[in-house]
Amino acid sequence: MTKRVESKYKINRRLGVNLWGRPKSPLAKRDYGPGQHGQRRKGKPTDFGVQLMAKQKLKGYYGNIGEKQFRKYYFEAVRRKGDTSENLIDLLERRLDAVVYRMKFAITPFAARQFVNHGHILVNGRRLNIPSYSVRDNDVIEVREKSKQLAVVLDAAQSSERDVPEYIEVDHRAMKGRFVRSPKLSDVPYPVQMEPNLVVEFYSR
Incomplete structure (x- = not known):
């Protein structure tokens, strides 16, 4: 079983979204990041930052999959015929x-x-x-x-x-x-917008 040293709701606060659409999400009370620097103003993210955020959202949504395993899903999605981002979603939804x-x-x-x-x-x-x-x-x-x-x-x-x-x-x-x-x-009922195309861009750099 994958070790997770952080609270799952910290993922919500760090990403700034109610990732699973749950009413218990702490974002309802504190819509800023966790930790003593959570309320700092954030500048405009770079292209890398946007892609990284898209990856963290998708990875976190499926129970915070480990980086090594998530990267394997990307390579398998590339190997398959068709659209890589759609293949990635298919692989994740088949877990x-x-x-x-x-x-x-x-x-x-x-x-x-x-x-x-x-x-x-x-x-x-x-x-x-x-x-x-x-x-x-x-x-x-x-x-x-x-x-x-x-x-x-x-x-x-x-x-x-x-x-x-x-x-x-x-x-x-x-x-x-x-x-x-x-x-x-378009079939997957994500509570927040997922952008697997940005995840593909992140790994293909």
Whole structure:
């Protein structure tokens, strides 16, 4: 499991956006960065700064993926045919923890990663505990029978904070869903604007 030495909500404050669209975000009270220098005035960012911010937003959104792994996603996106930025989004949305989050089996990407790590998820009937596992079209993802009545799962499924996107089908009564197809950037319900094209520019410098 990736070590994170910082609070997930500090990511929100550092980037200046409510990254997951949650009402608990500290930006509601303090719309400046964390730390003693958080309220300093910031000058106009450079092109590098804009690209770096786009990368940090996308990386942070998926549970603050490590730099080494995120760079691998970029190289895989370049290797594939088609638009690199769309390929990058497709790869990220196929992560098992991202799919669990999209299906509303967990309330946050961080909770989804932990949920997968602890072995609560089956893929095509097989128990998997690798959050970065890449889900394929028509794979069936479900919560283990023993875990279906966990309060955290029921609370997430009943949450009205977000909807399940069209490229995923889910039955919350059975706690089972299916990854239907590759998503386009416009299909993904990000609460904030994501700019994967700037991420591609950042790595291609």
